Amino acid sequence: MQRRTFVTSAGAGLVAAAVASPAVAQSMPEIRWRLTSSFPKSLDTLFGVSEVFAKRLAEITDNRFIIQPFAAGEIVPGLQALDAVSNGTVEACHTASYYYVGKDPTFTFGTALPFGMNPRQQNAWFIEGGGTDLLNEFYKSYNVTAISCGNTGTQMGGWFRKEIRTVEDLRGLKFRVGGFAGRILTRLGVVPQQIAGGDIYPALEKGTIDAAEWVGPHDDEKLGFAKVAPYYYYPGWWEGGAQVQTFANIAKWETLPKHYKAAYEAAAYQAGTWMQARYDASNPAALRRLVAQGTQLRPFTLEVMEACYKQAHELYAEVAAQNPWFKRVLDHTLAFRNEEYLWFQVAEYSFDSFMIRMRARSN
């Protein structure tokens, strides 16, 4: 009888709890997604950002929303990550939108427009400049929605087996280069090559290609390019601030509770901030080691930079004339970029200039 009373009163308590608990239970459903990355596990930062993102999302949701990241090739090849999300093979991916410029050149803007913006400016454009909404409208016809998740910083211009002093030196050069830059360089006689990260080194070693760019010192050192190409050029003008992002399948995205969407976004932002910090913190030591081992640092000459700039903007005008989406995002981006540099040349640039000057003096 005592036991009976206990059960009854416990039952009464549970009735009261039941008023609240269905909402709670419903509010924290267990969800498992797969995320396919365009990057190999060996790249601790470009692949690592997917792991940081998934870990943070799990932590925020008390292990109820679990995303499992897969490296390039585990589910689909790295350059098919977007397609796998678009057709629902996986719920999400982490990639660089400009890998898909073959589908539509408008995909370049999600990562970087050559001679576009630096990383801070890219962020400002996405978050406060309307870039996120604009591109997500474009992505709709691919059944995907994008959330920024990382930036590499301004990239290096890559590894060359011979010096590049003039535009003439570019002619006939077989160059592994990512995204939209290939179409610009083609106009100056370069033969651009699309080669996945892990396959670049053997191609450069064998002489199948003459030059290759990837990201910057931290990654490039791992990939071993210094051993087969002595000249390391800068800047990578085609990637002034290369954004990477997660794409989610829109239909799957819409099944998420509102607060899981918020958690996904916040986790992606924090992981993205980590990625930039990781590159910024690790590039200096990698650069030191490369130079100590004989790498020759070279700035692209003004002749080469200006010729590429001119060809880039001529190409943009040609593509914009044929592609309304490209024109719409281009006009939006260039207007924003020009305003950004109006401001950045004042406080930001003059502070950096002075600090670089004083650092050089103390050496």
Add this chain to the structure above:
Amino acid sequence: MQRRTFVTSAGAGLVAAAVASPAVAQSMPEIRWRLTSSFPKSLDTLFGVSEVFAKRLAEITDNRFIIQPFAAGEIVPGLQALDAVSNGTVEACHTASYYYVGKDPTFTFGTALPFGMNPRQQNAWFIEGGGTDLLNEFYKSYNVTAISCGNTGTQMGGWFRKEIRTVEDLRGLKFRVGGFAGRILTRLGVVPQQIAGGDIYPALEKGTIDAAEWVGPHDDEKLGFAKVAPYYYYPGWWEGGAQVQTFANIAKWETLPKHYKAAYEAAAYQAGTWMQARYDASNPAALRRLVAQGTQLRPFTLEVMEACYKQAHELYAEVAAQNPWFKRVLDHTLAFRNEEYLWFQVAEYSFDSFMIRMRARSN
């Protein structure tokens, strides 16, 4: 009897549910915190970041972890935000750590060391360079723990009623300037003034002070300085990348479930990213308007910059000799800063240089 049966079987169902539901109910407790900001509501970005942070945290936790932001003066004055967290008056604040250099100069590092790092480098130091852990160890004796939540970007050097060409021009200048910079400028004859944001304009108008700095075009335009001081100097070398942060009371922080801590951090990072983007997106138009209305932009001369740099580093050595915490964080920061500029002068700086050059040419 039928009713009785219903209750019993419902009770049985609830017992089964009870196995799972306590964990769920416990995992999403309702928590309400108050956050006091050091900034007035009129500053949509510096105060706004607290609102963005609180909104995001509420969204992530399905409105179960609610933080209510209060503007400076609503609970405590702006410059007492840290004390209010330290003594448990409120659970959290949003502030700039360098407001508290009077307690210990080590507080400068959480916001900016004069001639320290730019915003990207600050972030890298905090996230991947060990800065967060180092400073949180220092903050422990104040019963607070910090999470980065925003950066203003490199600030402007402020508004001056007369031109500053030489070090001699600084002598006797009554200058409203934030944080640790006052101690550097004192060595060059400046009389630094500590005045809260909202009180600067009347002081400058009446001539009680000769010059004042706040943040940059977006805020400074709102505060009206252009009407009473024509010369707008750059860069704000004392704030190459001014970080702001939330401090939480450690005892209160430790009561949070682990996933609420994760949600808090992720929301703070996303809000911080928003803040930088907001400044970067809105500064260009504000700068244009200021210049159109007669503001005279002036770079600090190299003579002035170098004299300040020299005094800054001499002061650091003096303070470090007396203050082991300051020395520890200083050595850590300067080593990191010097490595960062080794790298930033390559790809980042050369890309920005070229883009600024091409922009100027197209005007």
